[in-house]
Amino acid sequence: MRPEDVTEIGEEFTQDAHAVMARLREAGPAQRIQLPRGLPCWLVTGFADVRALLADPRLSKDTGRAHELFRARMGGDAVSAFGQELTTHMLNSDPPDHTRLRKLVNKAFTSRTVARLRPRIEEITASLLDAMAGQPSVDLLPAFAAPLPITVICELLGVPLGCQADFTGWTKTLLSSARPEAIKTAAEQMHGYLAELIERKRAEPAEDLLSDLVHATDEGERLNGTELVSMAFLLLVAGHETTVNLIANGVLALLRAPDQLALVRSDPALLPGAIEEFLRYDGPASLTTLRFTTEPVELDGVTIPADEFVLLSLLGANRDAERFEDPAELDVTRAAGGHVAFGHGIHYCVGAPLARLEAEIAIGRLLERFPGLRLAAEPGTLRWRESMLVHGLESLPVSLA
Numbered sequence: 001m002r003p004e005d006v007t008e009i010g011e012e013f014t015q016d017a018h019a020v021m022a023r024l025r026e027a028g029p030a031q032r033i034q035l036p037r038g039l040p041c042w043l044v045t046g047f048a049d050v051r052a053l054l055a056d057p058r059l060s061k062d063t064g065r066a067h068e069l070f071r072a073r074m075g076g077d078a079v080s081a082f083g084q085e086l087t088t089h090m091l092n093s094d095p096p097d098h099t100r101l102r103k104l105v106n107k108a109f110t111s112r113t114v115a116r117l118r119p120r121i122e123e124i125t126a127s128l129l130d131a132m133a134g135q136p137s138v139d140l141l142p143a144f145a146a147p148l149p150i151t152v153i154c155e156l157l158g159v160p161l162g163c164q165a166d167f168t169g170w171t172k173t174l175l176s177s178a179r180p181e182a183i184k185t186a187a188e189q190m191h192g193y194l195a196e197l198i199e200r201k202r203a204e205p206a207e208d209l210l211s212d213l214v215h216a217t218d219e220g221e222r223l224n225g226t227e228l229v230s231m232a233f234l235l236l237v238a239g240h241e242t243t244v245n246l247i248a249n250g251v252l253a254l255l256r257a258p259d260q261l262a263l264v265r266s267d268p269a270l271l272p273g274a275i276e277e278f279l280r281y282d283g284p285a286s287l288t289t290l291r292f293t294t295e296p297v298e299l300d301g302v303t304i305p306a307d308e309f310v311l312l313s314l315l316g317a318n319r320d321a322e323r324f325e326d327p328a329e330l331d332v333t334r335a336a337g338g339h340v341a342f343g344h345g346i347h348y349c350v351g352a353p354l355a356r357l358e359a360e361i362a363i364g365r366l367l368e369r370f371p372g373l374r375l376a377a378e379p380g381t382l383r384w385r386e387s388m389l390v391h392g393l394e395s396l397p398v399s400l401a
Contacts, residue, residue: 008033091234098346150167247359260332284391314343
């Protein structure tokens with residue numbers, strides 16, 4: 001790539017992501033960009049192309065080959081700051097490894113398991129709302145949007161709840177633009193804890209997802225030690241991070257659109273469809289994780305060569321006017337199904353049903369409990385987290401009365 005052909009991705013991307021994605025989408029089907037630490041790659045932003053490439057086997061997730069390509073581009077191995085111990089999971093693998101890992105996870109993460117969680121999610125939600133009651137205002141992220149999903153996923157996996165603060169801190173570091181040294185330290189701490197916890201589950205299994213994964217088999221195959229730690233890491237991080245942002249972004253969207261808030265309040269039956277619109281309108285993930293081309297890929301006259309890193313913009317795809325009418329407008333009555341907020345194809349988010357259920361309960365109960373809920377921040381003062389992957393707020397101040 002010539003320097004003059006590359007768009008550098010910086011702070012504007014995180015703080016005004018939709019504007020950046022719209023500009024790049026107008027410029028063509030695929031743009032060459034440079035990530036904050038210097039990695040060159042291609043960014044695809046249109047809905048049809050993103051959806052197709054999410055299921056295209058020419059875009060690989062194989063971690064080993066990705067590390068080789070990274071070293072060739074950057075002369076180092078910072079892409080593996082997490083270490084193999086946290087990256088050997090189904091999100092970073094292709095068939096047949098992905099097929100084997102996903103089947104084992106699916107056996108322990110069924111729709112029946114999710115449905116059984118409803119009463120507990122309702123209970124946790126009620127407790128958090130009780131704790132907020134009586135306060136004139138709160139930051140909805142630490143008070144509500146964050147503790148609900150981390151409590152649910154910890155209980156589901158069988159992680160002691162006393163570790164919530166540690167996991168939240170480690171996750172924020174791992175998904176941020178922090179220095180590689182800080183990311184490496186957080187990864188080591190999370191790996192050490194999960195490895196020890198897995199050994200406890202192996203010796204004394206309980207009725208939780210992590211115990212199920214330790215003992216799950218498919219035609220005699222089990223997850224090995226590295227795969228178990230990596231899978232626990234993936235489910236723990238993805239299982240709460242996505243839902244935190246879905247809840248907070250959804251509430252913000254409603255508070256900024258009083259007519260849509262009034263619709264949901266007047267007809268709670270709209271809420272399931274509204275959750276899909278929140279996912280489309282301001283989803284919890286900005287980009288997919290890195291893929292690389294195994295052969296040249298052509299998109300409407302633009303050729304991405306083989307062995308190039310590719311990022312797919314979920315936010316950009318879901319605001320594409322060729323797929324969604326008036327995409328920059330929030331419309332809780334819209335038929336928003338078909339969005340790619342949870343991905344598409346073999347890597348479609350295994351936790352999507354749980355995220356939807358938690359968001360529906362959380363936002364519904366919040367609106368019921370606090371009819372005077374309103375945003376307590378001046379326009380332009382809210383900031384988004386400095387992350388290339390997650391699309392989430394740093395804080396969400398609200399007035400409750």
